[in-house]
Amino acid sequence: MNRVVVAGYGPAAHRLVETLLSRGFDGSVTIFGEESLPAYDRVALTSYLTDTDFADLRLPDLPGVVTRLSARVTGIDRAAKVVTTAEGHAEPYDTLVLATGSAPFVPPVPGASHAFVYRTIDDLELIRAAASHATRGVVVGGGLLGLEAADALRGLGLETHIVELSPWLMPRQVDEGGGAVLKGHISRLGLSVHAGVSLASIEPDRVVLSDGRTIDASVVVFSAGIKPRDELARDCGLEVGERGGVAVDEGMRTSDPSIYAVGECALVGGMVYGLVGPCFTQAEVAADRMLGGASRFDGADLSTKLKLLGVEVAQFGAMEGALDVTYMDPVGGVYKRLFVSDDAQTLLGGICVGDAGPYTTLKPFVGKPLPAAPSDLLFTGSAVSLDLPDDAQVCSCNNVTAGHLRTAICDGVTDVPGLKACTRAGTTCGSCVPLMKQLLEKSGVELSKALCEHFDHSRAELFDIVRVREITTFSELIGLYGRGRGCDICKPAVASILASLHNGHVLDGERAALQDTNDHFLANIQKNGTYSVVPRIPGGEITPEKLIVVGEVARDFGLYTKITGGQRIDLFGARVEQLPQIWKRLVDAGFESGHAYGKALRTVKSCVGSTWCRYGVQDSVGLAIALELRYRGLRSPHKLKSAVSGCARECAEARSKDFGIIATEKGWNLYVGGNGGFKPRHADLLISDVSTEELITVIDRFLMFYIRTADRLQRTAAWVESLEGGLDYLRAVIVDDSLGICDSLDAQMERHVATYVDEWRTTIEDPDKLSRFVSFVNAPGTPDPSIVFETERDQIKPVLIPLERLSSSLAT
Amino acid sequence: MTVAELPTRVWVPVCAYAVLLPERGVCALVDGRQVALFRTHNGHVHAIGNLDPFTGAHVLSRGIVGSRGEEPTVASPMHKQVFSLVTGQCLDDPSVAVPTYPTRVNDGRVEVGL
Numbered sequence: 001m002n003r004v005v006v007a008g009y010g011p012a013a014h015r016l017v018e019t020l021l022s023r024g025f026d027g028s029v030t031i032f033g034e035e036s037l038p039a040y041d042r043v044a045l046t047s048y049l050t051d052t053d054f055a056d057l058r059l060p061d062l063p064g065v066v067t068r069l070s071a072r073v074t075g076i077d078r079a080a081k082v083v084t085t086a087e088g089h090a091e092p093y094d095t096l097v098l099a100t101g102s103a104p105f106v107p108p109v110p111g112a113s114h115a116f117v118y119r120t121i122d123d124l125e126l127i128r129a130a131a132s133h134a135t136r137g138v139v140v141g142g143g144l145l146g147l148e149a150a151d152a153l154r155g156l157g158l159e160t161h162i163v164e165l166s167p168w169l170m171p172r173q174v175d176e177g178g179g180a181v182l183k184g185h186i187s188r189l190g191l192s193v194h195a196g197v198s199l200a201s202i203e204p205d206r207v208v209l210s211d212g213r214t215i216d217a218s219v220v221v222f223s224a225g226i227k228p229r230d231e232l233a234r235d236c237g238l239e240v241g242e243r244g245g246v247a248v249d250e251g252m253r254t255s256d257p258s259i260y261a262v263g264e265c266a267l268v269g270g271m272v273y274g275l276v277g278p279c280f281t282q283a284e285v286a287a288d289r290m291l292g293g294a295s296r297f298d299g300a301d302l303s304t305k306l307k308l309l310g311v312e313v314a315q316f317g318a319m320e321g322a323l324d325v326t327y328m329d330p331v332g333g334v335y336k337r338l339f340v341s342d343d344a345q346t347l348l349g350g351i352c353v354g355d356a357g358p359y360t361t362l363k364p365f366v367g368k369p370l371p372a373a374p375s376d377l378l379f380t381g382s383a384v385s386l387d388l389p390d391d392a393q394v395c396s397c398n399n400v401t402a403g404h405l406r407t408a409i410c411d412g413v414t415d416v417p418g419l420k421a422c423t424r425a426g427t428t429c430g431s432c433v434p435l436m437k438q439l440l441e442k443s444g445v446e447l448s449k450a451l452c453e454h455f456d457h458s459r460a461e462l463f464d465i466v467r468v469r470e471i472t473t474f475s476e477l478i479g480l481y482g483r484g485r486g487c488d489i490c491k492p493a494v495a496s497i498l499a500s501l502h503n504g505h506v507l508d509g510e511r512a513a514l515q516d517t518n519d520h521f522l523a524n525i526q527k528n529g530t531y532s533v534v535p536r537i538p539g540g541e542i543t544p545e546k547l548i549v550v551g552e553v554a555r556d557f558g559l560y561t562k563i564t565g566g567q568r569i570d571l572f573g574a575r576v577e578q579l580p581q582i583w584k585r586l587v588d589a590g591f592e593s594g595h596a597y598g599k600a601l602r603t604v605k606s607c608v609g610s611t612w613c614r615y616g617v618q619d620s621v622g623l624a625i626a627l628e629l630r631y632r633g634l635r636s637p638h639k640l641k642s643a644v645s646g647c648a649r650e651c652a653e654a655r656s657k658d659f660g661i662i663a664t665e666k667g668w669n670l671y672v673g674g675n676g677g678f679k680p681r682h683a684d685l686l687i688s689d690v691s692t693e694e695l696i697t698v699i700d701r702f703l704m705f706y707i708r709t710a711d712r713l714q715r716t717a718a719w720v721e722s723l724e725g726g727l728d729y730l731r732a733v734i735v736d737d738s739l740g741i742c743d744s745l746d747a748q749m750e751r752h753v754a755t756y757v758d759e760w761r762t763t764i765e766d767p768d769k770l771s772r773f774v775s776f777v778n779a780p781g782t783p784d785p786s787i788v789f790e791t792e793r794d795q796i797k798p799v800l801i802p803l804e805r806l807s808s809s810l811a812t
Numbered sequence: 813m814t815v816a817e818l819p820t821r822v823w824v825p826v827c828a829y830a831v832l833l834p835e836r837g838v839c840a841l842v843d844g845r846q847v848a849l850f851r852t853h854n855g856h857v858h859a860i861g862n863l864d865p866f867t868g869a870h871v872l873s874r875g876i877v878g879s880r881g882e883e884p885t886v887a888s889p890m891h892k893q894v895f896s897l898v899t900g901q902c903l904d905d906p907s908v909a910v911p912t913y914p915t916r917v918n919d920g921r922v923e924v925g926l
Binding site: 453454475484485486487488490491492510512513514515516517518520521525527528529771772775776777778779782784786800 | 827833834836838841849853863867869870871874875876877878880881884885887892
């Protein structure tokens, strides 16, 4: 009497069955899926073409459920309560769920049969195959799905064109102003946008647009909307909407009380929902009804936040209002607009392009009094931390409110993974995870700051302990404040603290044993166990004589030579016993360690500056050299990079650095907290138009304050963001001396500058330290026989033994 | 049992004990094999294979020595997987282990047993 049959196996079907199981449903469940694959996450589909395999997308198995794949339901006999499949299989049901999803809308243009659609993994495989012998692709549809498809084509190496009927991209999510900023971002990525036109026809190797223009392209993908798959319902006489969709009531029940419909095939309250959040809610409502509950689906929040082609786009609440406040920065590519009620008291909605910060912080306030002045909310963006009301929705994918999360926290959940497990918040798109963290912090949950199993303290706390207690060795510190014998996390961190505070040689005494292999051999380990050597070239300025020495050393030791991004020269392939010989030659020629191996100042890049450049307004090279010499050897929680540009054209890319300086007519502007890397961030302006002397004082304090208070391996970008009060607080501390610590910071930097010595020079002068630079302790003259090179483009390249051979040789 | 068929253990001297820094490793070439030797803080000497099974580079002797719980360990300098100095077992991946070798200190010299 309790046989549930589900037609369709996408995310909505999966969620429905998962809900039934988790609530103790004791009948049988049979799922029919038309695809050959079990249910998978369609939201992350684009990633499948680049860096994900199917296992990552696949939704969890449903225990005890009969799943029939490659089995499409083709008929429903409502009188007999039996469904039949294309293969002729008949399955009786007591309750039937239609979760047949939708099909991409293919406009009726000539040649449409040559085009692809973008919905399933099979579609993606067809596109991938076609792209392998194509150079150009066209995506029809500039909405959310269209841009995802465009991203996929771009990822496959095609020159990509987007054709959108509306006058601007993503018309459902952004207004005209936002569309213009979005188009700017997308054009800069090399994609061509054709808005306000439609497709006239598709020919074998080109498409014709409605305005007569043509695009030579052999891959055409339709991604211009969806239409519900309601044919099963139509054929068996269930009520369907005029424009498609299986009509259901607020309990997701069709006109036949034994049949439910959920997801993109369902028409509820006159709407078909294509977003995953509402579809999940529908599945949960239907499951609840099937178990005798009374949940209702009363429409859904259609707010969207996504990152497409690297651009954040978000829309929440209404897209119009009596009053609005707009922030637009066409240069930075940021557009933010808030809609408020006519008395300017109530937030109605917002649109963001380029920075979705307001979405995360403000969406929960839609329909509620504004938490601050609209202009403040737009300008300070995500830095404002607001108290959310209990009924504010935090996770719209899984409909979790701040109240739900607070209850879980009260019940003893202490971290984000715990909250995810018990509320599902943050498990679908993940955009609410920052808010979840904020709620945890505001509830007074202490997130563990323990460095590792050997210390309960954070790096900043250990720094203070070492400074105040005047501790000089790791053994003393772990004996007094830790346990065990340390590890690869705490030992280098403490080594860095000791070096920041006391300078001294990194290989002196017990400290040698704390260093990572890079610091231990004062060089950078590479994949075959050899090392690379980077001499310091301050500001990137070098005489021909010194350049010749670098070339001679590289030639004589057979090293692979490459120019780095930091205006230096990297020499690869040195064995440990060669390092002292190489450095003897370099030191004799006047070179010093470049500290490329250390968590320390790396380089201060510069443009050529006012000395040569007809645009330059200050001597950027001179300042870069002065800064690099001042801060060389300064050990810090992570590497430090800097650059100086001689004018606002910013050729040195200073705003991508931990501290970057840009010349002005009146002096210098200082930017802090930038980096490239995994998560690029532009540095923020800290002070402007200052003299060289003032500039250096503020940089001294910035660096020392960072070294004192940052976490292990926390770059300045993350550190600045983590400071409560942000940039204003930082400015108060290091410019206005609000904590009264500037004297101490200044003194600490003076001590560093006064005690700096080149660690390679002292190493090659010390026989004891030199004796460690051998491949084999019992055969000091023997090079490591496992290091082998071949030649590529006239230079050496490591040859590695394949790991399969390694494991088989280990097994014997 | 096949104990009787095993050849008698050979002890190969490799270096003076005093050469080993506390909590640091060196590599020795013993009968063509690369052996990583470590002196822990309590003076014990451990020997494991120098080959990092995760990357194929001979580098374990250059890792950071420490402890996990009571177990003395070394972390690969490549990708930081931690190995027991006593058993050679990788503590981050139970399916991986490196060979271990017996050691002894004889008249101030470190010897590795083969």
